[in-house]
Amino acid sequence: MEWKNELTQLLGITYPIVQAPMLGITTPAMVAAVSESGGLGSLPVGGLPPERVAALIREVKSLTAAPFAVNLFVYEPAPSYDRKAFEEMQDFLQFLYGANRLAVPRVNFDEVPFYSWRDQLPAIFAAGVKLVSFTFGMPDEAGYKLLKEHGVTLIGTATSVNEAVVLKEAGTDIIVAQGIEAGGHRGSFLGDSLPQVGTMSLIPQVVDRLRVPVIAAGGIMDGRGVRAAFNLGAMGIQPGSLFLRAHESLATPGHKAAIGRLTDTDTVLTRGFTGRWARGIKNKLLQEIEASGLQISGYPYQNELTQPIRKLARELDNTDFAVMWAGQSAGKARAWSTADIFAELVRDTESPNH
Amino acid sequence: MEWKNELTQLLGITYPIVQAPMLGITTPAMVAAVSESGGLGSLPVGGLPPERVAALIREVKSLTAAPFAVNLFVYEPAPSYDRKAFEEMQDFLQFLYGANRLAVPRVNFDEVPFYSWRDQLPAIFAAGVKLVSFTFGMPDEAGYKLLKEHGVTLIGTATSVNEAVVLKEAGTDIIVAQGIEAGGHRGSFLGDSLPQVGTMSLIPQVVDRLRVPVIAAGGIMDGRGVRAAFNLGAMGIQPGSLFLRAHESLATPGHKAAIGRLTDTDTVLTRGFTGRWARGIKNKLLQEIEASGLQISGYPYQNELTQPIRKLARELDNTDFAVMWAGQSAGKARAWSTADIFAELVRDTESPNH
Numbered sequence: 205m206e207w208k209n210e211l212t213q214l215l216g217i218t219y220p221i222v223q224a225p226m227l228g229i230t231t232p233a234m235v236a237a238v239s240e241s242g243g244l245g246s247l248p249v250g251g252l253p254p255e256r257v258a259a260l261i262r263e264v265k266s267l268t269a270a271p272f273a274v275n276l277f278v279y280e281p282a283p284s285y286d287r288k289a290f291e292e293m294q295d296f297l298q299f300l301y302g303a304n305r306l307a308v309p310r311v312n313f314d315e316v317p318f319y320s321w322r323d324q325l326p327a328i329f330a331a332g333v334k335l336v337s338f339t340f341g342m343p344d345e346a347g348y349k350l351l352k353e354h355g356v357t358l359i360g361t362a363t364s365v366n367e368a369v370v371l372k373e374a375g376t377d378i379i380v381a382q383g384i385e386a387g388g389h390r391g392s393f394l395g396d397s398l399p400q401v402g403t404m405s406l407i408p409q410v411v412d413r414l415r416v417p418v419i420a421a422g423g424i425m426d427g428r429g430v431r432a433a434f435n436l437g438a439m440g441i442q443p444g445s446l447f448l449r450a451h452e453s454l455a456t457p458g459h460k461a462a463i464g465r466l467t468d469t470d471t472v473l474t475r476g477f478t479g480r481w482a483r484g485i486k487n488k489l490l491q492e493i494e495a496s497g498l499q500i501s502g503y504p505y506q507n508e509l510t511q512p513i514r515k516l517a518r519e520l521d522n523t524d525f526a527v528m529w530a531g532q533s534a535g536k537a538r539a540w541s542t543a544d545i546f547a548e549l550v551r552d553t554e555s556p557n558h
Numbered sequence: 559m560e561w562k563n564e565l566t567q568l569l570g571i572t573y574p575i576v577q578a579p580m581l582g583i584t585t586p587a588m589v590a591a592v593s594e595s596g597g598l599g600s601l602p603v604g605g606l607p608p609e610r611v612a613a614l615i616r617e618v619k620s621l622t623a624a625p626f627a628v629n630l631f632v633y634e635p636a637p638s639y640d641r642k643a644f645e646e647m648q649d650f651l652q653f654l655y656g657a658n659r660l661a662v663p664r665v666n667f668d669e670v671p672f673y674s675w676r677d678q679l680p681a682i683f684a685a686g687v688k689l690v691s692f693t694f695g696m697p698d699e700a701g702y703k704l705l706k707e708h709g710v711t712l713i714g715t716a717t718s719v720n721e722a723v724v725l726k727e728a729g730t731d732i733i734v735a736q737g738i739e740a741g742g743h744r745g746s747f748l749g750d751s752l753p754q755v756g757t758m759s760l761i762p763q764v765v766d767r768l769r770v771p772v773i774a775a776g777g778i779m780d781g782r783g784v785r786a787a788f789n790l791g792a793m794g795i796q797p798g799s800l801f802l803r804a805h806e807s808l809a810t811p812g813h814k815a816a817i818g819r820l821t822d823t824d825t826v827l828t829r830g831f832t833g834r835w836a837r838g839i840k841n842k843l844l845q846e847i848e849a850s851g852l853q854i855s856g857y858p859y860q861n862e863l864t865q866p867i868r869k870l871a872r873e874l875d876n877t878d879f880a881v882m883w884a885g886q887s888a889g890k891a892r893a894w895s896t897a898d899i900f901a902e903l904v905r906d907t908e909s910p911n912h
Contacts, residue, residue, distance in 0.1 A: 365822045384738060385756035401822045402739040402756035404777035404786065405886035409822050412890075423758035432758065432786035468763050469718045469753045532759035536766075 205554045211417040211439040214357060214378065215335065216271045218242030219550060221430075222359075222380075222419055223542075224444030225275030225337065226388060226529065227251075232260055234452035236267030237542035242550075245270075246337055250277030251318050251504060258327040265331070273335040273359060274328055276321040278343055281504055287313050289499040294509055296496050300489075301513065306525065308512045316508040322347070329354050337361070337380065339391040340480070340503075348375045359419070361391030364399035368410045368418075380442050381410045383422025387445045387471065387531030389482040398473070398481050404436065411437030425536040427552030445534035446549065450542040458523040466535035477527045479506030488524035489513065559908045565771040565793040568711060568732065569689065570625045572596030573904060575784075576713075576734075576773055577896075578798030579629030579691065580742060580883065581605075586614055588806035590621030591896035596904075599624075600691055604631030605672050605858060612681040619685070627689040627713060628682055630675040632697055635858055641667050643853040647863055650850050654843075655867060660879065662866045670862040676701070683708050691715070691734065693745040694834070694857075702729045713773070715745030718753035722764045722772075734796055735764045737776025741799045741825065741885030743836040752827070752835050758790065765791030779890040781906030799888035800903065804896040812877040820889035831881045833860030842878035843867065 211220045223230070223238040225248035235245030247264055249257045257274075264272055290313050301308045321338070328336065336351060337359035343351065351358060352375065360376035362368035368379045382391050383403025392398050401409075403422040411418050420438035423429060425446050433441045447453060449460045462485055471483050476493040480503040484490070489510075493500070500506050510527060517526035538545060565574045577584070577592040579602035589599030601618055603611045611628075618626055644667050655662045675692070682690065690705060691713035697705065705712060706729065714730035716722035722733045736745050737757025746752050755763075757776040765772050774792035777783060779800050787795045801807060803814045816839055825837050830847040834857040838844070843864075847854070854860050864881060871880035892899060 383756055383758060384754070385759040395823070397823075399823045400738070400754075401886050402737055402777055403758040404737060404756065404783060405739040405822060408780070408782050409887065409889070423756055426762070428762050428790050429758065431789040435785040435789055436782050467719055468755045468759060469720070469749070469751075532755050533763065535763070 209439050211378065211419070214417065215244055217244050220419070220440030221546065221549065222246060222273070222440055222442040223447055224388070224421060224442045225273075226444055226447070229448060229454050229529070231452050231454055232263035232267060234447060234450060234542050235264050235272050237452060238546055239268045239270035239272045241543050241546040243546055244335070245272040246275045247272060248275045249324060250275065250339075252324070253319050254323050254327045257324045258331065261327065261331040261333060271335055273337045274333050276324060276336060276338045277340045278321045278338040278347070279340040279503070280320065281318045286499070286501065290501050290505055290509065293496075293498050293501065293506070296498055297509065297513065300492050304525070306513070306516060308516055311508055311512060316505055318504045325350065335359065339389065341393040342371055342374055342376070345374075362410065363390055363392045364394070364401055364406070365409050365413050367392065367394050367399070368414055370394060372414050372416050376416075378417045378419060379410065379414065380419045380421050381406050381438070383407070383420070385423030385532040386421050387448075387483045387534055388529040389478070389480055390473075392481065400473075403433070407433065407436035407438050423531065423533045425533045426549065427554070427556050429533075430549065430553040443549070445531040445537055446545060447537070447542060448530065448534060449537045449539040450545055451540070452542045455528075456518055456521045456526065458521040459526060459528045460539060462523055462528055463530055463534050463537050464539070466530060468532055468535070471530050471532055471534070475500050475506070477506070477510055479503035482529060483531060485528040485530050487526070487528065489527070563793050565732065565773070568771065569598055571598050574773070574794030575900065575903065576600060576627070576794060576796040577801055578742070578775060578796045579627075580798055580801070583802060583808050583883070585806050585808055586617035586621060588801060588804060588896050589618050589626050591806060592900055593622045593624035593626045595897050595900040597900055598689070599626040600629045601626060602629045603678060604629065604693075606678070607673050608677050608681045611678045612685065615681065615685040615687060625689055627691045628687050630678060630690060630692045631694045632675050632692040632701075633694040633857070634674065635672045640853070640855065644855050644859055644863065647850075647852050647855065647860070650852055651847075651863065651867065654846050658879070660867070660870060660876075662870055665862055665866060670859055672858045679704065689713065693743065695747040696725055696728055696730070699728075716764065717744055717746045718748070718755055718760070719763050719767050721746065721748050721753070722768055722770075724748060726768050726770050730770075732771045732773060733764065733768065734773045734775050735760050735792070737761070737774070739777030739886040740775050741802075741837045741888055742883040743832070743834055744827075746835065754827075757787070761787065761790040761792050777885065777887045779887045780903065781908070781910050783887075784903065784907040797903070799885040799891055800899060801891070801896060802884065802888060803891045803893040804899055805894070806896045809882075810872055810875045810880065812875040813880060813882045814893060816877055816882055817884055817888050817891050818893070820884060822886055822889070825884050825886055825888070829854050829860070831860070831864055833857035836883065837885060839882040839884050841880070841882065843881070
C-alpha cells in the first residue's frame with residue numbers, strides 16, 4: 205500500500221485521508237488529532253463570525269503544527285426571503301414545540317445572522333492558513349485571485365461531473381467528489397435539480413474528465429472503502445461519518461447512540477433542517493416539518509429557524525428534536541478517540557486481515 | 559487477479575461476471591455471448607407468456623451449452639386497480655400523443671396481461687434450467703420449496719440490508735445487491751419508502767451482515783469498478799448498462815446514441831414509465847407524465863399503459879416518447895459486440911494499464 209501521491213505532496217501530509225468538515229460536530233481537538241496522525245484535519249467555520257474563526261484557528265494551531273484546512277461555506281445569502289413563509293413555518297414550529305412541552309424562543313427575521321466567507325478571509329490570511337476547502341458554491345473571480353495571491357491551495361466540493369469541471373476551470377486545485385451516500389450537507393451548487401450520483405459512479409467519471417487530484421467522499425468507513433475509492437481513481441478519501449462518534453466529536457450522547465443503531469436506510473435527504481439539501485437521521489422534527497406542507501425557506505433562513513430548537517435539543521439531549529447528520533454507512537462508526545479511529549483506518553487499509 | 563471463488567463454483571462459471579437481465583434489451587444472443595465468454599448470461603422473462611419463455615430458453619440453448627440464468631419478476635399483480643385513475647392517465651396520454659401527431663391505440667383495462675412467475679415455472683423446469691434469478695420480490699414458502707425440489711440455485715435481488723436478510727433467511731443462495739446507481743427497475747420489495755442506498759455503502763453492509771455470496775450491481779463499467787466492488791467484499795459483479803449499446807442489444811439506434819451522450823446526472827428515478835421505481839433517461843414522455851400530476855397506477859398497469867407508445871416509439875426510433883433505461887455510468891458503454899465488451903472488462907480488471 206503506497207500512500208504517497210500527488211495529493212499528499214500538494215497538501216504536505218503523510219496519508220491522503222481528509223477528515224470531513226462537520227460544523228457543529230468537528231472540534232479543534234478532532235482537527236488536530238487527524239493532522240497529528242498524518243492526515244488532513246478540516247476546521248469548519250461556515251457562517252461563523254470572523255473573531256470566532258480566528259479563535260478556532262488559534263486553538264487548532266495550539267494543538268498541532270501539522271497542516272490542516274479551514275472549510276468555508278462559499279455562499280451568498282439571498283438579499284431577501286419570503287417573510288410570510290418564514291413566519292408561517294415559525295408559527296407551526298412554535299405550535300409543535302408547545303405540544304411537546306418545549307419552550308423555544310422565536311427568531312427575529314431581521315436578525316438572521318450570516319457571516320460570508322468574504323468576511324472571514326482576513327482572519328484566515330492573518331493566521332497564515334494555506335489550505336482552504338469550500339462547499340455550497342465557489343468563489344467569484346476576485347475571490348480566486350485573492351486566495352491565490354495569499355498562496356492558498358483550494359479544495360472545492362462537487363456532486364456532479366459538471367460541478368467538478370466548473371470548479372477546476374475556475375482554478376480549484378483539488379476536487380472533493382461527494383457521492384450521494386455522504387452525510388450532512390450536499391455541496392451541490394449548479395442546476396435546478398439536486399445531483400444524486402452514487403460514489404461508485406461519480407468518482408471514475410470525474411477522474412476521467414479532469415486532470416486534477418480527486419478526493420472521494422461518501423460511504424467510506426474502513427479499509428475496504430479506502431481501497432475501493434483508490435481503485436475508482438481517487439487520490440484521497442474524505443470520511444465524515446467515521447468520526448461522528450469520536451471522543452472529540454460534539455455529537456450528543458443521544459446522537460452518538462442513534463448512529464450506533466443506524467441501518468443503511470435510516471437516513472434521508474432533506475431540506476427541512478436548514479433549507480439546503482443534507483442527509484440526516486429521520487426523526488420527529490423532520491417528519492413534522494415535511495408533513496406540514498409548508499414552504500421551507502432557503503439557507504440560511506430555515507437553518508436559523510431551527511437553531512433555537514437545536515440548541516435546546518442539545519441541552520436536553522432530545523433526539524426527537526435534534527438535527528442529526530449521518531451518512532448511509534454511519535452505523536459502522538466507532539466510539540473511539542479520533543487518533544485511534546484514524547490509525548485503525550490506516551491499518552485496515554494496509555492489511556485487511558489484521 | 560484471482561477470479562475463481564465460491565460464486566464461480568456455485569454457478570459453474572469462469573468469471574464472476576453476471577450480465578444484468580434487461581427485459582426489452584437483452585437478447586438470447588447477448589445471454590449466450592456472455593455465457594460463452596465464461597460469465598453468466600441472464601435471460602429476462604418477467605411477465606412473458608410461458609410459451610415465449612420456453613422459446614427464448616430454447617434459443618439460448620441452441621447458442622451455448624454453458625450455464626445461464628433465467629430472470630423472473632417474482633411479483634403478484636394486485637387483483638384490481640383504480641380504473642378511474644387508469645383511464646384518466648390514458649386520456650391524458652392520448653391527448654399528448656395527438657398533440658405530437660402520434661397515433662397510438664388505447665389499452666383495454668380488462669385485458670392487461672401479466673403472466674406470473676408461477677405460470678412460467680413449468681417451462682423453466684421442463685427446460686432443465688438450474689439457475690434462476692429474480693427481482694421485485696421473493697417466492698413464497700411453497701415457491702422456494704418447489705424451486706429447491708427442482709435443484710434450482712436462487713439469485714435474489716436486494717436494495718437494502720434488510721431485503722438481503724429476508725431473502726437469505728427464506729433460502730436464497732446468492733444475493734445481488736443493487737446500488738442506487740443502477741439503471742432500469744429497482745428490485746426493492748420491502749417497506750413503504752424506496753431504499754436509495756449507494757453501491758459504496760450497500761455492499762460492505764450486506765457483506766458484513768450475511769454469510770452469502772454477494773454480487774454488486776450499480777455503477778460498474780470497467781476494471782476500476784470491478785476491483786472496487788471486490789474490495790468492498792462482493793464476490794461478483796452484475797453490469798447492465800455496460801451492455802446497452804452492444805451489437806446484440808435491442809436498444810434502438812436513438813437509445814444507443816442517447817446513451818453515448820449521457821452524463822452522470824441525465825438519468826432519474828421514476829415510477830412514471832411502468833408504475834415501479836426505475837432509473838432511465840429524462841425525456842419528453844416522462845416529463846409530461848410527471849408534470850400531469852395524475853395518479854400513476856401500480857405495476858403492471860402503468861407499464862401496460864405505456865406499452866403502445868413504447869412500441870410505436872421503437873418503430874419510429876423516437877427518443878422523446880421511448881422508455882430508455884440507463885444507469886448513472888451508462889455514458890461509458892461501448893458500441894461493441896457483447897463478447898468484445900466482456901473480454902475488455904476482464905482485460906481491464908486484470909491489467910488496468912493494458
